[in-house]
Amino acid sequence: MAQNYGTMTSSLMDAPLALKSVFAPYVGDNGYKFTGAGTIQVVSTPDGTLSDYTETSVAPVTVGLVGNTLQTLTLAYNKALFQRIQQTLIQDTPVANFAASWAKQQIADVFIPAHDVYSLNKVALARTVGNDVTVTLSGSELPSGLSAIFGKAFINIHAEGADVSQTIAWVADSFANALADQITFTGSDAGYNDAKNHAFLGKHKGVAVVAAPDTYFTALGAVSALPVYAVMADKRAIVNVTPKMSATDYRVLTEMSGFSGVEIQIRDRADTFVLTNKADNIAVIRKTGTIS
Numbered sequence: 001m002a003q004n005y006g007t008m009t010s011s012l013m014d015a016p017l018a019l020k021s022v023f024a025p026y027v028g029d030n031g032y033k034f035t036g037a038g039t040i041q042v043v044s045t046p047d048g049t050l051s052d053y054t055e056t057s058v059a060p061v062t063v064g065l066v067g068n069t070l071q072t073l074t075l076a077y078n079k080a081l082f083q084r085i086q087q088t089l090i091q092d093t094p095v096a097n098f099a100a101s102w103a104k105q106q107i108a109d110v111f112i113p114a115h116d117v118y119s120l121n122k123v124a125l126a127r128t129v130g131n132d133v134t135v136t137l138s139g140s141e142l143p144s145g146l147s148a149i150f151g152k153a154f155i156n157i158h159a160e161g162a163d164v165s166q167t168i169a170w171v172a173d174s175f176a177n178a179l180a181d182q183i184t185f186t187g188s189d190a191g192y193n194d195a196k197n198h199a200f201l202g203k204h205k206g207v208a209v210v211a212a213p214d215t216y217f218t219a220l221g222a223v224s225a226l227p228v229y230a231v232m233a234d235k236r237a238i239v240n241v242t243p244k245m246s247a248t249d250y251r252v253l254t255e256m257s258g259f260s261g262v263e264i265q266i267r268d269r270a271d272t273f274v275l276t277n278k279a280d281n282i283a284v285i286r287k288t289g290t291i292s
Helices: 087-091 098-125 146-158 173-182 193-198 214-221 276-281
Strands: 039-044 069-074 077-086 133-135 167-172 200-204 207-212 228-234 238-240 251-253 261-270 272-274 282-287
Touching (some): 039 276, 098 214, 098 228, 098 251, 098 261, 098 272, 133 146, 146 173, 146 282, 167 173, 167 214, 173 207, 173 228, 228 276, 272 276, 276 282
Parallel strands (some): 133 282, 167 207
Antiparallel strands (some): 077 261, 167 228, 228 282, 238 272
C-alpha cells in the first residue's frame, strides 16, 4: 500500500550570513556637510616660504601674496536596487514579513560590501605614493617582520602630521592572520567596544586595526595585479559623507499600476573623499613592484 507523507515549507528563511561594514563605523564626515547640495568646495591655502631677515635693509624680506585653492567634492556614489515581488509569492510563502526580509538581505549582502569596497579603495588610490611600504613574499607566504613593516607605514604618515590616536589601518585578512601570528595586538580598545563586531582586532603600535576580506583591496591591486595588504590613514584626511539616501531607509510600494504585488526600492547615495592637503596622511602596504 502506498504511503504518502506531508510536505511543508519552513517559516525560517535561509539567508546568507550578514556582512557588517568595516568602514563606516570608524570614519565620519569631519564636519563637511552636503546638506542641500550635491557638490561642495573646500578651501585650502599653501604654506609660505621662510626668508632670511636682512637687518640693514628697508625691505628686509620678500613679501609674498597669500592665495587659495579649491577642492571640489561632488557626490558620485549612487546605487540602487529595485525589485518586484508577486503578491501570490508573498501569500504562499510561510515566511513572515517576506518583503522586508528580502530587503534586509540585499542591504547586508549587496549594499554594505559594495560601499565598503568603494570607500576603502578610494582612500587607497588617493594616497601619496611615496608613503608606500613594500612586502616581498617568501614563496607564496608573507614574510616575517610584518610588525616593522606596519610600523614603517605609520612612520611615513606620522612625518606628515598623522596622530596615532586618530589613525586606523584596514588590513586584508591574509595580512591580519600573518601579523597576528607574529605579534600580539596590544593597547587599549577604549572607544572601539561598539566596533568589535565589525572586524576590529585591537591596536598595534597604537594604531586601530580592522580586518577586511582580501577581495576588498582589489581596485588598487588591479592597476598592476599587485596585492595590497593594508591601507593606513589618519581619519581626519577622510570625508565619509553621511548618506543622503541610505539603503536602510528602503521603501516598499504596495500600489503599482498593472502589477499585483509590492515593489522594493533600495537606494544608497553618498561618497567618500580624501582631502587634498591630507593625502600625505595615507599609506599602503603592498607587494613589491610598481603601482600607481
